[in-house]
Amino acid sequence: MKGLLIAGDRSGSGKTSITLALSALLAASRDVQTFKVGMDYVDPSYLTGVTGRPCRNLDGYVMSPEEVRAVFSHGCRGADIAIVEGVRGLFEGAEALTDLGSTAAIAKQLDLPVVLVIDARSITRSAAAIVRGFQAFDPDVRIQGVILNKVSGARHREKTVQAVEHYCGVPVIGTIPRMEEMELAARHLGLVPYGEGAEADGFLERIDTIKRMIGEHVDLDALLGIAGDISVPAGESPLYAAPGASDVRVGVALDEAFNFYYADLFDILRSAGAEVVPFSPLRDRLPEADGYILGGGYPELFGAELEGNARVREGIREVSQNGTPVYAECGGLVYLTDRMVLAPGFSGVDGEQVYDLAGIFAGEARMPAQRMLGYTVGTSDAAGPMGRAAFRGHEYHYSAVRLHSGTRYAYRLSRGSGIQDGLDGAFRDQTIGSYTHLHPVTSRGMFAHFVDRCRD
DSSP: OEEEEEEESSTTSSHHHHHHHHHHHHHTTSOEEEEEESSOSHHHHHHHHHHSSOOEEEOTTTSOHHHHHHHHHHHHTTOSEEEEEEEEETTOOSSSSSOTTSHHHHHHHTTOOEEEEEEOTTOSHHHHHHHHHHHHHOTTSOEEEEEEEEEOSHHHHHHHHHHHHHHHOOOEEEEEEOOGGGOOOEETTEEOOHHHHTTSTTHHHHHHHHHHHHHHHBOHHHHHHHOEEOOOOSSOOGGGOOOSSOOEEEEEEOSSSEEEOOTHHHHHHHHTTEEEEEEOTTTSOOOOOSEEEEOEEOGGGGHHHHHHOHHHHHHHHHHHHTTOOEEEETHHHHHTEEEEEEOTTGGGOSSOEEEEOOOSEEEEEEESOOOEEEEEEEEEOTTSTTOSEEEEEEEEESOEEEEOTTOEEEEEEEESOTTBTTEEEEEETTEEEESOEEOTTTTHHHHHHHHHHHHO
């Protein structure tokens, strides 16, 4: 099979829209497996939506190189081509003097050729200097092609293409005009997730417009010519090996309010012997299960619906009090508090809005608050339902959860903010809620411990 990586020269270069469209166009005649660099949920929802295969995350800060390769190989099974979307600029990472956590590190670990997207607005010859600088900065990153985005006209296109190809020795395989229609719908935490946006008027039409524009202005044959050959190991990675029949049921909240899950979660749960039972806190009853997971998402946009479905709120509170394991991240953490308070004007609401929630943790969530974005590093206490472990994760939220002073915390963070002062993973009985998002592959031991608690 073939593979390549699409990177940007900076955030806002347009690589997300370009990767989305190229993946959709190729998926019309091929099995396309997509990946996203970084601990992101929303971009993968688009890449999953247009290819029909679950996009998987690759993060060199959170994952070891062996885990990166295992996730990549697992995702590539049965695919014809792999497309990896980078994060931010090609060399942006967790540190200033190494490429740890960067797109460049993933390109080198997987030996993938790179197509570099350049924001060419208002520059011509300088675009060649940017590409040349990127080539020289790390010669081990194989930049094999360039896409120029936000080109303003024929003269601009001609001069910029000529300069890049002359000075850099790589082909320009696409020149995309600057158009408002190329922008995807966004909100306070980034793009609107694909599944939710697909229900909105004009959303799919905009995706079709982006596909048409990219199809007209990028040479797909040249793109495929750049893609390198990939050898995928035969057989399944031990990380994903299932034990046989499942003996535990885990209910996973999955709807418009809770949908921030890494695709590998469902594989890792199955490998631990769990059957996944999806349910909607917006509409359903709580299914019978041995444990429950509530991921992140946008509960703030569905406060009335979540408050109105007392069957799930009361059900989650009851099973938690009975000692059934419950694991919640970010939006799920918010749901486990007493109430959610939205400030006047937030997301278009008039006046302050207060919604009653599950009431497992005494306290409340308020929005908006200071935006928190970054990696977390910490240790988990053995008393919590995730067991004793060292972990790396990610936090990204626009809320502040304030819990009562008697709250116990299972996580101690050496990096990141958590719920308060480096404390995260509030827990009682067998219920835990955190701002930290754990990747299920690198934290598979913690999820296996959670499943064992469900089994017990």
